[in-house]
Each structure stands twice: as C-alpha cells, then as structure tokens.
Amino acid sequence: MPALIGNAMPKSGSHLIIQVLHGLPRLGPFVNTGFPPLNRGEDNRKLPVDATLAVLQSMRPGDLAYGYLRAAEPYLSTLKQPGRATVFVYRDPRDMIISHVFYATQRHPGHGMHRYYTEVLTSMEQRIDAAILGVQADGYHLSGVRARYQGYLGWLDQPNVLCLRFEDLIQNRDTALNRLLDYLTGYGFVPRQPRRLAVEMLMSAIDPARSGTFRKGQPGNWREHFTAANKATFKSSAGDLLVRLGYEEDDGW
16 A cells, blocks of 8 residues: 555646545545645644655554655655555646636735736736746746746656546546546555445546635636737747647647
C-alpha cells in the first residue's frame, strides 16, 4: 500500500482529485488524514519547503493527502521514494485562466488580484489578458500563464506519476478512474470490490458542485469569454503550451 498524494495546479481540478481521494477509503485501507493541503497551513498560508517536506515524509502507507507541489526538488526525489504514489491533475490553461478570473473577482474578495481586476481593469477582456501575460504593478503581482505552468510541467515527464486531465475526470470519468485503479494496483492495492463496483463507488464520490470554489467546471468554457484579441495574446505568449499539454495540434484554434 502506498501513501497517495493528489497534486494539482491551483484552479485546475484540485476539488475533483480531493473527492476521488475521499472515495478511496471505501475501497480499501486508505486513510483520509484530514490535513489541509500539504504545502499550506491551517490558515491557508503557504508553508516553507522544509515544513511541506516534513509532512510528506511523515506520511505512512495508506495515508491520503493533496497539495499544490511544483515539479522541483526536493519534491521530485521525495515522491520517487518507495511507497509514494502521486496523481497529478492538470487543465486546459485557457479554462484555468477563466476559473482564476472569476474566482478572484466574484468568489474571493480577499484574493490578491481582486481589487486590481475590479478597480483598475474595466473589462473581462482586460482581465483575461492580465491573467495571460501576468501583472507587475504597485501592490499587485501575478505570474503569467506560461510561468505558472512551467513550474508544474515536469510532472508530465515523471514515469512514476499518474497524470490525469481535468477534462477526463469530467467527460471520460470511467476511463480516468480505471486508469487510477490500474496505477494503484501497481503499488499493491487491491480493492475489496470487483472493478466495476469500485469504479462506480469512486464515481459516486465525485460531485463538483460540493466544492466551495466550484463555479462551472465545464471544459471549453473559455470559448464563451476569450475575444479574438485574447486569443491572439495567448498564442503570442503561450501558444505552444497548448501543444505541449495536448490540447491543440498547432496555433490554428
């Protein structure tokens, strides 16, 4: 039995992987430790690396946890250790941008970008461009979409990490959950139930609307908000990111 870590970028499906993790104890001897994210404290502030590493190293076989861990040391080597299994969830960057903008403007007035988006900028088009390019202004800092993804792309190259697309957890859930169970089988986990029933039980644990940060969660929602100018901005600054992640074959979208 491994200790299992669910990992994601912010606004990229962490609520889905959390719900899947919470469903696993119904299938076998996994334990929901009840921790906040691995790299955040009880007050939701980001923990220093050494504190995050201590949490990771304290996990025992069957423990479940989630977090927002970049593909960098010391996390890469720690999660390669025997008895550690990792699921990384990623999302179409265009949908991540829309989720981020709505979260910062409508769902979380205390967000660091809330006042900038609502008081400095005056349109959705401007907010999307800001989220694509990043912001460096007095009192406001936001990395551009390329920089935000760059810190996580390395997980895609780790053979011991199961990488799942947010979109598959929404639209191809049966296939995604079977991939998860196949992955865990490789670590010695055997569900108590037949495979079909195990998948159905995990499916029943997933309800995106139960998440406190859930807004819409519909893949492709970016099409309702990106203007032609936003598309041009994205293509010029991070278009190849979509090819790298498998969302587009070229910049002809």
